[in-house]
Amino acid sequence: MIGRIRRLYRHNRSDVDLYGLPRTPRSRREELCVTLTSIKTHCDELTKKGLFTKSTKAILHICEGLAIKYWDIFPWNGSYLHNSPLAPTVPDAANRWYEQINILFERWSSWTVVEALMRREVIWEGFREMYSKCPYREARNMVSSFPVCSLIEDATVAVHHVLSHKVHVEAVLSLNGPQAADWIYLLDHVMHRLSVTNQLYTTALFTLRKLCASAGKLPDSYMISAEERNGLKIMGKYPTAFGGFADIWRGQYRAQDVAVKALRVSGRDKLQAVEKMFFKEVVLWKNLRHDNITPFIGVDRKLFPCAMVSVWMPHGNIVAYLGKFPEAARLQLLLDVATGLEYLHSFGIVHGDLKGANILIDSEHRARLADFGLTAMTHDLHALNAITPLSIVGSLRWTAPEVLDPESAGLEKARPSKASDVYSLGLVMWEVFAGHVPFHQYPLEANVLYRVLAGARPARPNAARHGLSDSVWEWMQRCWDAEASRRPRIADVVSFLRDENVPLHHKEILSLLFE
Known part of the structure; x- marks a missing residue:
């Protein structure tokens, strides 16, 4: 160790070399030490950005391994030194190989992470070329296989880096x-590798959503085909149902029953106005996976201008279902609804159009939320003018006062919120127990609007045998409080409903056990 320190001291003197001899022109090994140091610096810059870290480290490992084996060159304090004056000189082929790696690494490290990811195919081919042109067979033994992973896998860390820095996210959103x-392709593939509990998943989701809207394009994986074998086919000549802004068709896709929700676009010239909001909401729905969210399959642009395809719900909406099964467990269905809404809110997503008609029942008799995808259109004038609606105010009976009259609530414009979703949930709870839409006694919605803004709420229905207890009624009233700040959080509503779904005899046993 002392001898190495002395050699390093001599090396730092300007008049002598590493071994105390008069300094001569730089040898091949010294040049390689400098080149290796430069490669290591650029490698650190690439890995700091998360750029192809596995492949970059594999190439660096080969470079260092060969230098140690053939020329007695070792890493030392951030640079490289050669220990023995008797080691062989560096051949021209090896020297050129190292220089080429240094040039490539220097070029790649000068790019921003967003630029580098857009040129990932170029970088990937560069890695392949470096590995294939290595003049020493030992390189094959130093790395078990190359590439060490797939291109998307090696780019994932870099995408994480982008999503973690505002300046990079802004750069992505400025692309066209x-x-x-x-980048739409890249984000779509990377999201499949992220856990939904990862904060970066939410960032990736909303970045993809905004980029799709601005670019006017969806990922190819979202599109379904009517031309492939077992492709999308419409069953029947007429829609099975009519929504406020869309027609619902029953279809089949890959031998599975599906629902096709086709927007009523009033003309081809209006399609572009609709697409921006359509793309935003499609991206959200496509990436939501929960037992209480209607499963989304894809987008059809062949049979209809704008259509969303989802799994067919055999029991229809919750209102129709309770008509067929009046003894169904209403509190369990409401827990399903609240749990699905809690899931949406965990992503910062507001449903905005919660009502009985938008709650579907699956084959397992569980409730699933639907139709949150088109909510934003009802609050976007450009999109609204481009769609042919049957009823613009069809959800008014479930809509919170601050959304109906934002000025009175001190708001600049009508904007659904988590609190307004909770208000709507309170009205859904009433609807489930009463078996009617709220304010069913007033057919004119203008009359309903006046009464809601005046503070009127539905009267308590006679539904004790269906689970409407005093405590449930109290929570319904809390949910539809006129003041948004006084409404409970959805997590508290879920907690209450979960507790209410515990049978009385189980509560008594638990009470005994915890005394």
């Missing part, structure tokens, strides 16, 4: 044309 399309 083929560059935007490339």
Whole structure:
């Protein structure tokens, strides 16, 4: 160790070399030490950005391994030194190989992480070329296989880096044309590798959502085909149902029953106005996976201008279901609804159109939320003017006062919120127990609007045998409080309903056990 320190001291003197001899022109090994140091610096810059860390480290490992084996060159304090003056000189082929790696690493490290990811195919081919052109067979033994992973896998860390920095996210959102399309592809593939509990998943979701809307493009994986074998086919000549802004068709896709919700676009010239909001909401729905959310399959642009395809719910909406099964467990269904809403809120997503008609019942008799995808259109004038609605105010009976009259609530414009969702949930609870839409005694919605803004709420229905206890009624009233700040959080509503679904005899046993 003392001898190495002395050699390093001599090396730092300007008049002598590493071994105390008069300094001569730089040898091949000294040049390689400098080149290796430069490669290591660029490698650190690439890995700091998360750029192809596995492949970068594999190439660096080969470079260092060969230098140690053939020329007695070792890493030392951030640089490289050669220990023995008797080691062989560096051949021209090896020297050129190292220089080429240094040039490539230097070029790649000068790019921003967003630029590098857009040129990932170029970088990937560069890695392959470096590995294949290595003049020493030992390189094959130093790395078990190359590439060490797939391109998308090695790019994932870099995408994480982008999503963790505001300046990079802004750079992605400023892209257009083929560059935007490339990032849409990249985000779509990377999201499949992220856990939904990861905070980056939410960032990736909303980045993809905004980029799709601005670029006017959806990921190719979202599109379904009517031309492939077992592709999308519409069953029947007429829609099975009519929504406020869309027609619902029953269809089949890959031998599975599906629901096709086709927007009523009033003309081809209006399609572009609808697409921006349509793309935003499609991206959200596609990436939501929960037992109480209607499963989304994909988008159809062949049979209809804008259509969303989802799994067919055999029991229809919750209102129709309770008509067929009046003894169904209403509190369990409401727990399903609240749990699905809690899931949406965990992503910062507001449903905005919660009502009985938008709650579907699956084959397992469980409730699933639907139709949150088109909510934003009802609050976007450009999109609204481009759609042919049957009823613009069809959800008014479930809508919170601050959304109906934002000025009185001190708001600049009508904007659904988590609190307004909880208000709507309170009215859904009433609807489930009463078997009617709220204010069913007033057919004119203008009359309903006046009464809601005046503070009127539905009277308590006679539904004790269906589970409407005093405590449930109290929570319904808390949910539809006129003051948004006084309404409970959805997590508290879920907790209450979960407790209410515990049978009385189980509560008595638990009470005994915890005394």
